[in-house]
Amino acid sequence: MGEKDVTSSKKAKSLKTTDPSQNPYLSHMYDTDVNGYGNAYGNDNYCGNGHSEENTLAHFKRHATTAEQAYKAEDGPNNPFTSQPLTKKYFKILQTRRDLPVNKQRQEFLDMFHSTQILVFVGETGSGKTTQIPQFVLYDDLPHLYGKLVACTQPRRVAAMSVAQRVADEMDVRLGEEVGYSIRFDDKTGPKTILKYMTDGMLLREAMHDRDLTRYSCIILDEAHERTLATDILMGLLKEVALRRPDLKIVIMSATLDAQKFQKYFTIEKEIERRTLRIEAPLLAVPGRTHPVEIFYTQDPEKDYVEAALRTVLQIHATEPEGDILLFLTGEEEIEDACRKIALEADEMIREADAGPLRVYPLYGTLPPAQQQKIFDPAPPPSRPGGPPGRKVIVGTNIAETSLTIDGIVYVVDPGFSKQKVYNPRIRVESLLVSPISKASAQQRAGRAGRTRPGKCFRLYTEAAFKKELIEQTYPEILRSNLANTVLELKKLGVDDLVHFDLMDPPAPETLMRALEELNYLACLDDNGDLTRLGQLASEFPLDPALAVMLISSPEFYCSNEMLSLTALLSVPQIFVRPASARKRADDMKALFMHPDGDHLTMLNAYHAFKGPQAQADPKGFCHQHFLSLRALQSADNVRMQLKRIMEKSELELVSTDFNDKEYYTNIRRALIAGFFMQIAKKDGTGKTYKTVKDDQSVLLHPSTGLSTDSEWVVYNEFVLTTKNYVRTVTSVKAEWLLDIAPIYYDLDTFPKGDIKTALQAAEKKIQRRKAMKGGR
DNA sequence: GAGCACTGC
Numbered sequence: 001m002g003e004k005d006v007t008s009s010k011k012a013k014s015l016k017t018t019d020p021s022q023n024p025y026l027s028h029m030y031d032t033d034v035n036g037y038g039n040a041y042g043n044d045n046y047c048g049n050g051h052s053e054e055n056t057l058a059h060f061k062r063h064a065t066t067a068e069q070a071y072k073a074e075d076g077p078n079n080p081f082t083s084q085p086l087t088k089k090y091f092k093i094l095q096t097r098r099d100l101p102v103n104k105q106r107q108e109f110l111d112m113f114h115s116t117q118i119l120v121f122v123g124e125t126g127s128g129k130t131t132q133i134p135q136f137v138l139y140d141d142l143p144h145l146y147g148k149l150v151a152c153t154q155p156r157r158v159a160a161m162s163v164a165q166r167v168a169d170e171m172d173v174r175l176g177e178e179v180g181y182s183i184r185f186d187d188k189t190g191p192k193t194i195l196k197y198m199t200d201g202m203l204l205r206e207a208m209h210d211r212d213l214t215r216y217s218c219i220i221l222d223e224a225h226e227r228t229l230a231t232d233i234l235m236g237l238l239k240e241v242a243l244r245r246p247d248l249k250i251v252i253m254s255a256t257l258d259a260q261k262f263q264k265y266f267t268i269e270k271e272i273e274r275r276t277l278r279i280e281a282p283l284l285a286v287p288g289r290t291h292p293v294e295i296f297y298t299q300d301p302e303k304d305y306v307e308a309a310l311r312t313v314l315q316i317h318a319t320e321p322e323g324d325i326l327l328f329l330t331g332e333e334e335i336e337d338a339c340r341k342i343a344l345e346a347d348e349m350i351r352e353a354d355a356g357p358l359r360v361y362p363l364y365g366t367l368p369p370a371q372q373q374k375i376f377d378p379a380p381p382p383s384r385p386g387g388p389p390g391r392k393v394i395v396g397t398n399i400a401e402t403s404l405t406i407d408g409i410v411y412v413v414d415p416g417f418s419k420q421k422v423y424n425p426r427i428r429v430e431s432l433l434v435s436p437i438s439k440a441s442a443q444q445r446a447g448r449a450g451r452t453r454p455g456k457c458f459r460l461y462t463e464a465a466f467k468k469e470l471i472e473q474t475y476p477e478i479l480r481s482n483l484a485n486t487v488l489e490l491k492k493l494g495v496d497d498l499v500h501f502d503l504m505d506p507p508a509p510e511t512l513m514r515a516l517e518e519l520n521y522l523a524c525l526d527d528n529g530d531l532t533r534l535g536q537l538a539s540e541f542p543l544d545p546a547l548a549v550m551l552i553s554s555p556e557f558y559c560s561n562e563m564l565s566l567t568a569l570l571s572v573p574q575i576f577v578r579p580a581s582a583r584k585r586a587d588d589m590k591a592l593f594m595h596p597d598g599d600h601l602t603m604l605n606a607y608h609a610f611k612g613p614q615a616q617a618d619p620k621g622f623c624h625q626h627f628l629s630l631r632a633l634q635s636a637d638n639v640r641m642q643l644k645r646i647m648e649k650s651e652l653e654l655v656s657t658d659f660n661d662k663e664y665y666t667n668i669r670r671a672l673i674a675g676f677f678m679q680i681a682k683k684d685g686t687g688k689t690y691k692t693v694k695d696d697q698s699v700l701l702h703p704s705t706g707l708s709t710d711s712e713w714v715v716y717n718e719f720v721l722t723t724k725n726y727v728r729t730v731t732s733v734k735a736e737w738l739l740d741i742a743p744i745y746y747d748l749d750t751f752p753k754g755d756i757k758t759a760l761q762a763a764e765k766k767i768q769r770r771k772a773m774k775g776g777r
Numbered sequence: 778g779a780g781c782a783c784t785g786c
Contacts, residue, residue: 156784184786201785230785331782366781397782419782432782477784542786573781642786703778722780
């Protein structure tokens with residue numbers, strides 16, 4: 001097969017640059033001298049019989065192999081999965097792999113894997129579990145001989161990509177062939193793929209179309225302790241699939257001491273045909289490889305944690321030996337502020353106390369990638385030979401706790417707080433709240449100090465507070481979210497009886513009731529709680545139910561093309577940027593796109609300008625000039641493409657009203673109501689305040705709005721709870737439209753008495769009068 | 778006249 005065949009693949013995708021070796025955040029994971037592999041993704045003439053008799057795995061007995069056999073096969077000379085001669089690079093990596101802590105327990109792992117269907121595996125940081133366990137499984141499960149795959153899930157995309165690349169290197173294959181990955185917008189797998197790293201959300205999507213996950217012979221859920229929504233649902237699902245598919249092997253990998261909880265959860269006992277079926281889930285633990293971290297507590301509680309944090313950082317700089325510092329704070333503003341203060345104080349220390357140079361870097365999710373990358377710059381050297389050490393301080397959010405790993409951190413300062421999502425089912429609002437972290441989180445933070453050598457962690461709370469006040473684990477996401485989307489997914493997965501669906505931590509009944517109610521109003525579920533045709537369609541879209549319903553209904557309003565754009569814009573980060581240093585100029589630029597009837601329309605105008613020929617000639621320049629986020633707009637483009645494909649597949653019409661038609665914007669405003677009729681607020685009469693229709697909450701229009709405050713009724717995209725109650729991204733609508741488009745929700749016979757009902761009744765009369773006039777003509 | 782912790786489809 002010629003080189004040309006390999007590179008001229010039809011499947012090569014160009015949506016995004018996804019070569020993980022190009023990812024600056026992962027550069028520390030790659031040996032610079034081992035870059036001999038391109039990422040050309042090949043779809044060659046493989047016909048399913050490439051693994052022939054001479055294959056060293058030929059005599060392996062499935063689910064009865066030994067570690068010794070696997071070692072032999074791994075030792076070459078040929079690659080047991082491709083029959084190709086193994087390269088030098090492979091053997092070099094093999095040496096380091098054999099040194100990993102998991103490797104010592106390979107036989108033990110296999111024994112356990114053979115003896116059971118579900119296995120709980122606990123491996124601490126540095127044990128090598130994410131890269132090695134899936135390979136241990138491959139050599140025993142031999143999925144290529146059965147036309148199956150092994151899947152390994154990750155909570156984050158970058159992890160799925162980078163680990164897949166690493167394992168492809170370890171196995172001496174091209175990424176996308178035997179080893180691949182699958183994440184939203186990027187599928188690097190092919191017909192030869194036997195090991196697939198993927199995001200947990202991606203596997204959940206697949207399950208919606210293949211409830212028994214028949215493509216897989218083994219599913220490995222990695223980082224299960226993070227308890228993402230997708231992981232929790234998958235675990236519940238896998239418990240059921242395990243009973244339907246005795247041939248499916250399941251490995252749950254976790255990093256915490258909470259392993260017994262997983263073990264207990266996966267011990268299944270079920271009566272089938274008067275026989276008791278019992279699946280035990282044995283537990284295997286492997287030590288990690290990290291350096292010790294000494295923990296320090298404060299003597300007394302700190303009143304002002306930011307002030308205490310700054311003091312601690314400066315004290316470390318003044319008194320501790322060489323090594324970088326990581327400080328955890330809660331959000332952008334707090335971090336930027338702290339960075340300024342640290343830099344100022346450090347300058348003074350350098351001038352007056354002969355301290356070493358100190359460089360300060362902020363780190364949070366919304367920071368542009370180029371600036372995020374700076375945290376990997378080396379610390380400054382001492383200002384004179386033999387002088388006090390220079391160092392860097394990184395002031396970051398929780399992103400530094402799991403998502404990004406920075407080597408060289410020796411000192412961690414942990415004030416013990418983070419912003420967490422909380423959901424209040426009573427007022428049906430999700431909000432962000434600064435809250436104390438959990439013990440597990442505190443341990444994870446401390447661990448960041450011991451990656452390269454022994455370190456120190458300064459906790460800005462007392463030891464007693466740590467022991468008594470911090471909860472063990474952060475509450476899993478499923479207990480902190482609006483579950484409308486989750487319930488829709490579960491229904492699509494065939495879970496009819498939600499109350500008895502076995503989740504590891506069942507949410508409050510009220511949260512479930514709220515979700516069912518919301519889906520019922522959206523006509524996604526009927527009165528029996530069964531999925532409707534609309535619900536079926538909505539579940540196909542990777543969107544919140546209200547957005548999905550809005551999009552599906554949009555052809556009826558002759559504006560599905562526009563709603564496609566708007567839906568995409570509403571599911572990416574804010575497209576308007578407003579740097580603190582140029583607020584006025586940013587506002588002036590936004591004014592160019594402003595539509596007086598609403599922020600949704602303003603967003604759409606900006607998007608259309610971005611898609612225009614002038615902007616497309618130089619998107620970067622256009623965005624910079626107009627204070628728009630190129631990243632957000634490009635991401636909206638990606639989302640739009642994906643949604644458009646689903647629209648086409650579902651045979652939903654793509655239509656527009658002529659731009660010069662006077663109904664162009666009216667149609668869009670009406671279409672908003674089809675999904676967001678539960679998010680309407682009415683002016684309170686007295687002045688600036690509005691009242692929500694849903695639960696009579698007093699709210700203000702968010703100051704970022706371009707809408708004049710004289711609109712009687714508005715539809716809002718979100719409710720933000722900060723110093724005040726705000727509704728954000730608002731567009732003016734009419735009461736008549738509400739009655740017309742959402743007659744069940746706005747049924748005047750059952751609508752609760754009050755100002756809103758009176759106003760709706762007036763609108764109803766107006767409609768009747770108009771009808772009568774038309775009828776009389 | 779305010780503020781987006783972090784993921785994911």
